[in-house]
Amino acid sequence: MMTKREIARHLSEIAFYLRLKDANPHKSVAYERAARALLLSPHEPHELFEHDILTDIPGIGPGTAAVIGELLRTGHSSLYQRVKGSYPASLVEVGQVPGLRPKQIRRLYEEAGIRSVADLQVACRNKQLQTLKGIGPRIQAKIEAALGEFRRGQGYRLYASVLQEAVTLEQNLAALRGVTRVTMAGAMRRKMEVINALTFVVTLSEDQEATGFLKALKTIPNITDAVCRHTRQVTAISPTGLPLAITLARQPDHDFHLLQATGSIEHLEQLRRRFAIKTRLPTWKEIYTHVKGFSEEAIYHAAELPFVPAILREGRGEFDLSATDMHRLIDPSQIKGFFHLHTDYSDGSGTLQEMVVAARDRGYRYLGISDHSQSAFYANGMKEPTIRQQWLEIEAVQAKYPEIHIFKGIEADILPDGTMDYPDELLSQFDFVIASVHSRFNLSEADQTRRVCRALSNPYVTMLGHPTGRLLLSRPGYRLNMAQVIETAKEYGKVLEINGSRHRLDLDWRYIRSAKPQGLKFSLNPDAHAVDELDNVALAVNVAQKGGLVAEDVVNTQSLPAMKAFLQNTTSSSA
Ligand SMILES: [Zn+2]
Numbered sequence: 140m141m142t143k144r145e146i147a148r149h150l151s152e153i154a155f156y157l158r159l160k161d162a163n164p165h166k167s168v169a170y171e172r173a174a175r176a177l178l179l180s181p182h183e184p185h186e187l188f189e190h191d192i193l194t195d196i197p198g199i200g201p202g203t204a205a206v207i208g209e210l211l212r213t214g215h216s217s218l219y220q221r222v223k224g225s226y227p228a229s230l231v232e233v234g235q236v237p238g239l240r241p242k243q244i245r246r247l248y249e250e251a252g253i254r255s256v257a258d259l260q261v262a263c264r265n266k267q268l269q270t271l272k273g274i275g276p277r278i279q280a281k282i283e284a285a286l287g288e289f290r291r292g293q294g295y296r297l298y299a300s301v302l303q304e305a306v307t308l309e310q311n312l313a314a315l316r317g318v319t320r321v322t323m324a325g326a327m328r329r330k331m332e333v334i335n336a337l338t339f340v341v342t343l344s345e346d347q348e349a350t351g352f353l354k355a356l357k358t359i360p361n362i363t364d365a366v367c368r369h370t371r372q373v374t375a376i377s378p379t380g381l382p383l384a385i386t387l388a389r390q391p392d393h394d395f396h397l398l399q400a401t402g403s404i405e406h407l408e409q410l411r412r413r414f415a416i417k418t419r420l421p422t423w424k425e426i427y428t429h430v431k432g433f434s435e436e437a438i439y440h441a442a443e444l445p446f447v448p449a450i451l452r453e454g455r456g457e458f459d460l461s462a463t464d465m466h467r468l469i470d471p472s473q474i475k476g477f478f479h480l481h482t483d484y485s486d487g488s489g490t491l492q493e494m495v496v497a498a499r500d501r502g503y504r505y506l507g508i509s510d511h512s513q514s515a516f517y518a519n520g521m522k523e524p525t526i527r528q529q530w531l532e533i534e535a536v537q538a539k540y541p542e543i544h545i546f547k548g549i550e551a552d553i554l555p556d557g558t559m560d561y562p563d564e565l566l567s568q569f570d571f572v573i574a575s576v577h578s579r580f581n582l583s584e585a586d587q588t589r590r591v592c593r594a595l596s597n598p599y600v601t602m603l604g605h606p607t608g609r610l611l612l613s614r615p616g617y618r619l620n621m622a623q624v625i626e627t628a629k630e631y632g633k634v635l636e637i638n639g640s641r642h643r644l645d646l647d648w649r650y651i652r653s654a655k656p657q658g659l660k661f662s663l664n665p666d667a668h669a670v671d672e673l674d675n676v677a678l679a680v681n682v683a684q685k686g687g688l689v690a691e692d693v694v695n696t697q698s699l700p701a702m703k704a705f706l707q708n709t710t711s712s713s714a
């Protein structure tokens with residue numbers, strides 16, 4: 140019988156072929172969602188099918204349930220056969236290259252005979268795509284860049300896409316017989332932006348051995364390939380196909396193993412060197428005998444270091460951070476409001492009122508509306524009359540919800556020459572302006588830097604949106620001299636955005652660590668295009684923590700009166 144993972148793969152391939160055939164996009168999304176729901180469900184599809192309750196899984200409807208049923212009964216799906224038609228199976232792989240639209244994939248296949256990623260690589264190398272109608276040199280260059288990201292990103296997934304599975308697994312492990320304590324470790328615990336494995340430290344009771352644990356582990360549905368590497372290490376494959384590494388510990392050693400399983404290689408090496416200097420213990424084996432039974436905190440103290448929170452343990456300057464700051468990293472509860480969200484005036488799905496109510500219900504005191512500007516035609520950017528209309532609606536909605544303040548803003552495109560997408564006269568009438576690059580990503584570093592710095596010198600610009608422009612696992616950032624951008628932002632008193640979209644997490648925390656000591660201020664924004672994306676604020680907080688920020692570094696921790704004064708100052712002092 141087909142396994143859960145095979146069924147999910149069939150569902151997402153149906154989704155792919157539907158997109159390729161230009162079918163109703165909702166149908167394709169439904170199959171994608173069903174595949175994901177199935178993988179994350181704790182239940183076995185054949186059991187649900189036997190009881191006719193497949194549709195009890197949220198995300199699986201009658202249509203997708205029928206396909207699952209057919210796959211379970213016959214091992215085939217007639218829909219799959221129909222939508223796949225004569226397309227080669229290897230085309231699915233081409234669909235995983237970021238940024239390639241279904242229409243382009245079809246054209247590449249039909250007109251250039253490209254059936255796989257390998258074909259695509261060869262065609263790019265031979266500059267074969269440039270002459271293809273609808274592709275041309277610009278798209279060829281884009282495809283080449285995307286292929287690079289594809290290779291680098293293989294095996295990686297976005298943090299936010301993995302979180303739910305990791306939390307569920309932690310609970311499943313904790314419920315196993317003979318397990319007394321479980322802690323998530325590795326890159327997940329450090330809240331890295333992309334993840335390629337799940338790591339846990341599991342403490343066993345006295346009467347449980349590794350072999351017994353292995354047996355218990357296999358009872359978690361859809362864990363596969365579980366093996367005991369040695370008495371303290373078990374590996375397996377998670378239900379959605381991620382490598383799983385589990386360190387087994389005994390009661391007093393949990394924290395020592397947790398420390399080892401959490402920090403990056405660089406962090407651990409820096410810590411070991413510190414031990415070598417302070418305690419003359421050169422190896423981890425010797426350090427272990429010294430700190431046996433210690434808590435994580437006590438282990439750092441033994442090296443005469445302040446405790447370093449897990450999220451900072453990257454080996455990128457965290458030992459130089461102030462101990463006081465490390466112990467009061469910014470917390471989600473300190474965020475009083477935020478900027479950067481889109482409504483259905485541009486490319487958002489929620490109405491103005493829906494977004495305002497959702498922000499109020501989450502307890503925020505203010506929010507800043509920032510739809511796209513006129514040049515962003517692909518995102519339904521607003522012309523001036525639409526802006527005036529939106530302002531009227533903001534006033535009406537504000538009157539209905541006095542408990543949350545609405546700031547009138549815009550996410551204005553930075554044009555290729557660094558001027559803004561509206562005249563200053565109009566920009567000056569907004570409460571705030573986010574300046575963002577949305578076009579001409581391929582400028583040289585010098586030109587791109589000049590462009591962004593010129594925008595930062597505009598007196599009406601409040602903050603720089605998604606400063607590096609990267610899309611995680613699909614597009615590298617623009618070529619930009621970030622040191623110069625940071626310096627210019629400081630010179631003109633501009634704020635840097637930390638964009639919490641799961642695909643962006645931009646400004647990259649690595650740059651935050653270098654911008655903070657220069658006194659730069661940050662704004663933690665959701666870049667929400669739908670009501671539930673307001674929760675992206677939490678992802679932005681993770682990034683800020685990784686950057687070592689505290690409340691005073693972040694403008695939107697301010698109370699409403701302070702925030703109003705801040706925005707007034709930034710515009711009037713520069714006007
Ligand atoms: Zn944007």
Ligand SMILES: [Zn+2]
Nearest residue numbers: 479481550666
């Ligand atoms: Zn945006």
